[in-house]
Amino acid sequence: MSRGAGGQGPGSPVEAENRTVLILGGILLLLIFLDRQASEQINLRAATPGVTQPAALIQERIQSGVEESTERLKGVKEAIRGEAEDSLKEGVNTGLEKGKHALEERLVPVKRPIDDILNSRMEDPGPAVDGSVRAEQLQEDPRVQIPPTERGYHLFFLRFDGSKSRIVRVSRSASGPVTYMDLLQALRSGPGDQETGLLTAVDRTIKIHSVEEEDGVITVDLGGGIHRMGASIIRDRVHQICFTLFQFSNIKAVRILVDGAKPDYLGTGAERLKLPEYLGYPDRKIQIYGSSS
Template identity: 25%
Template sequence: MSSDKKKNTGLFVAVWFLLLLLLLIVFFVKKDTIAGNLQKTDFFEKVFGMTPEFVKNHKDTKLSAQEKEETFSFDLLESGKTAEQTHKNTYEEATGSESIKAVKENADVILPEDDAAAEENAFYAENALAEALKPAEKEAESGKKDAVAAEKPKESIKTPAAVQTREVSLYFVVINSDGTVSRKAVKRTLPKSDSPLTDAVNALLSGPLPDERSKNCMSLIPEGTRLLGASVKNGVATLNFSEEFEFNPVGVEGYIAQLTQLVFTATEFSTVKSVQFLIEGEKKDYLGSEGQWIGSPLARSSF
């Protein structure tokens, strides 16, 4: 019996020791919570009439999960309100009479420490600044386009003017089957100008065109002859030719033909009745060694 009592007593002591150890472990693990509860319920004051210093000086530094969530939600809400108000103020100042520089300064707000709220605040500020700068950018772009338009000269569409022409008669010669030479008139369309006589004589000096040559038209004016000047006064056309005009390889028939070609071509104009020939600006009595008279104006009746 005595041995059983000792065993029971030892077991009882062991159980109490384990409970006491467990309570100590729980106390050290949850000491902040226990101290906080003891402080809130004022347990020692009610039971013992005094509160230990460690309970009295206890500060609860940990919040419950619900309290953390409520505190975080409240901070986030406050940050959102701050960001929204900042965005509103910045936008109102940007769209008012403030300068763009002031908008940029107002948009540079202090961000809250919370990352989510900071990003939201930055988003509002960036959008507000972008909205504020849009009117200025549009105005600058419009001004640039106007300046470019003002600098660029207006190009008027010019319709090519129709080239005016006139029809003239040019006189070439034809050698007949019997060897005689006769004149032949052809119609030529030339551009209209203030010097129709000059144009007609130059066209004659250039010779017949291919279709005119196909009709046996030819010119006996010496090759290389150039017109140096032409004028009309009192019905007399004065034609000044280069020295090549003075030498005709065909002979007398050639001299007569070349003078005939020029006199008949010039007198096609109503203002010309006769032609005075000059060679290198000089008036000569005879043309070539054959002695063809050119000392006075020649008319159609001269041939």
């Protein structure tokens, strides 16, 4: 649509104001004309008795017409102003929608790596284990005795390289024997202050009800927090637990329960993972903390 003088559109508030001024000017000229006609009628009837009353009536009608026209013009002005404000609001809302759409398009490259992580699926970390292990290989006490040649134990945390996670092994010192529960609680506590760049998926929202070992199979009973987050994070969580427990040669398999029962899946909805009866040693590369590989 073309625009009028001064770059204003035909429906702009400026042109509406100009139109109102022209209408008022026309009404003013009409009133002047009527006033002159009334004056002539009054002069013609000056000698006739009772002319004062008709003249007053004419003047009253003229005044009433002026007031009525003024009210109508006010209504027209308000209507024009309301239309202009509605058009302005509509333009602002349209601009906001376009800006939101443009922002969402710019965020797609950022969201895609996160979606790739959450949409990934957990692979079976190892073959099923039947639990047939020689009795002399097992410890009766579920307490891990650190060999004299070692000065501590290992924990396994996460490091993210873009959208990919890596398992990183860190070493901790121990002044005496530790239990399997001690190891898993250390995972919940997360990396130390000096172990920068590392994270744990076995956080404090995941309760550890119990840890029991029998015939080389460790059964870990966890709280419902294990179901939190997406498939890739749940997989990392399970791998952290398995690597930490499999560092001891007497452990042959890990079995996971949730609130005392063996679930078929970990996670919920499309982000759930099938949980084997027994978990073996994860087929995954381990990075030593402080090394470049």
